[in-house]
């Protein structure tokens with residue numbers, strides 16, 4: 001399979017958006033070259049071509065194997081605690097003037113959706129015959145999930161984590177260590193998620209035969225964006241069935257935060273074929289739209305190649321990837337999964353930026369009104385839902401609450417300190 | 426003469442002198458912008474082919490040394506535009522053909538078609554793009570060829586035989602045989618490693634269909650070059666040259682000694 005020269009994707013012809021969406025829903029994307037329309041592919045050193053090709057082959061065989069499905073389902077139920085509940089948010093509904101439903105991925109084992117992918121890929125790693133696993137992590141949730149899955153399946157595990165994230169997500173570092181992982185702080189590059197991925201890729205290039213790189217978001221070279229989406233699609237499948245069971249209808253709008261885009265892509269896939277469900281991806285708007293002040297890739301990026309995929313990218317005019325900012329480590333990434341670039345291109349999903357401030361406000365509101373302390377990442381999704389509700393009173397809203405906030409205590413202490421005993425933020 | 430033909434001629438003339446061809450890599454603008462010209466000339470005095478590295482923010486196939494030189498170069502404000510402007514003045518006076526070694530994204534940023542046109546105008550003989558695999562390369566190769574420039578392909582110890590054949594058929598100039606499954610800048614090979622690498626390079630040669638092969642990654646010493654020489658048409662030195670620059674060594678002497686047979 002060969003592809004042509006990379007240039008900015010063409011403007012959509014009339015009717016093309018519908019055709020492209022139909023292709024995606026028919027399973028034509030990713031195609032044999034790993035593309036979603038113009039986006040995706042596998043831009044990796046020759047050393048890794050064998051590894052990514054083998055991973056693609058092994059994943060295809062596994063997904064088609066009922067025994068693999070059965071084991072994944074059993075472990076998802078007994079060890080992760082699936083299905084996760086759908087929870088009516090009475091307090092937020094009253095405050096926002098719109099019924100709000102929360103998909104409680106924060107109640108999944110280890111506290112975020114990341115475990116769905118970590119378990120799935122660890123099971124794949126066994127089929128690959130890998131002897132060790134490496135992963136990157138930003139917020140530490142993927143690192144914890146990978147450490148847990150490796151302990152469960154008996155793999156030695158190494159996690160690369162930017163030194164800035166090691167500091168701001170300290171509780172998760174301790175969890176990884178206790179689960180038996182080796183945590184390697186990364187001092188190079190931007191010392192956050194992007195540098196951790198660079199380092200994990202270097203590790204993989206140096207050991208492509210024995211190591212499985214357990215990538216934590218729907219980014220990277222093909223087949224990762226597809227594999228991660230498949231393992232996260234359980235969120236969308238469950239959410240759709242639960243909404244119908246509980247309310248007899250689908251939501252008017254569904255919201256997910258987008259870092260690399262794994263929780264969002266799995267969630268959205270439950271509703272892509274329902275044209276009346278508006279889908280919103282919320283990116284980290286940070287301190288505002290200035291260069292380097294945010295990590296809102298789809299709102300402000302241009303197409304480019306980073307970490308093996310052609311997708312939207314925050315870069316300067318010379319093609320250098322720029323440093324990003326978000327109050328929350330899990331969204332602090334200059335790229336985004338290629339399928340999101342595709343969904344943005346065809347307009348099926350709307351991507352909007354939410355500032356640090358809006359996310360922290362939504363976080364406080366969720367704590368106060370629901371008795372749920374969410375992670376800062378899904379607090380962006382909550383803020384997006386609140387914004388939508390104020391313009392669309394009465395609309396039925398579904399939010400993917402993709403993680404719990406215990407890991408964020410050091411950030412919250414700094415960004416929204418409690419003033420003392422009995423104090424308020 | 427096309428870029429590929431110039432590169433082949435340069436390698437052949439080294440072989441005619443009974444020494445392995447020397448391909449030398451340096452990061453453009455490292456350690457300072459004003460040293461690019463002098464360092465390129467010093468390299469040209471000893472090397473048969475020069476790889477000019479375009480620094481990138483996320484060099485995923487590079488070890489600590491080239492990560493460091495890339496960062497320093499970026500801090501100096503090096504851009505592809507700056508490099509091509511500088512090469513426009515330098516390349517016509519260089520004896521050695523010059524390859525641009527760049528990750529894909531800096532080449533895409535200004536529009537690939539325009540970038541390739543400008544590179545040709547600057548006298549660049551071709552490209553090495555470590556994150557552009559064979560499957561994604563045909564469009565770029567055609568474009569480069571239409572401007573008389575080469576696209577050099579890499580093979581590695583984990584590349585299957587069939588794929589080595591395909592990469593050798595696609596490459597232009599020479600076939601870049603990466604000595605280890607790994608990143609740039611590894612340390613000198615142990616004696617056991619030398620045997621493994623020799624056998625690997627022989628396998629590559631037997632599958633290369635006549636394409637010339639140059640061995641690179643981790644090449645640091647004259648002893649190593651001697652061990653590699655019977656198995657390849659040339660050697661590629663990168664991180665060791667960057668370190669020699671950092672240590673303020675005389676670059677021409679360093680490179681000349683690396684491949685001298687006496």
Ligand SMILES: Cc1ncc(COP(=O)(O)O)c(C=O)c1O
Nearest residue numbers: 141259260261262263330377403
């Ligand atoms: C709770 C939570 N949500 C979201 C993310 C962002 O990742 P993604 O966009 O892949 O879901 C992270 C990443 O660490 C996370 O921990």
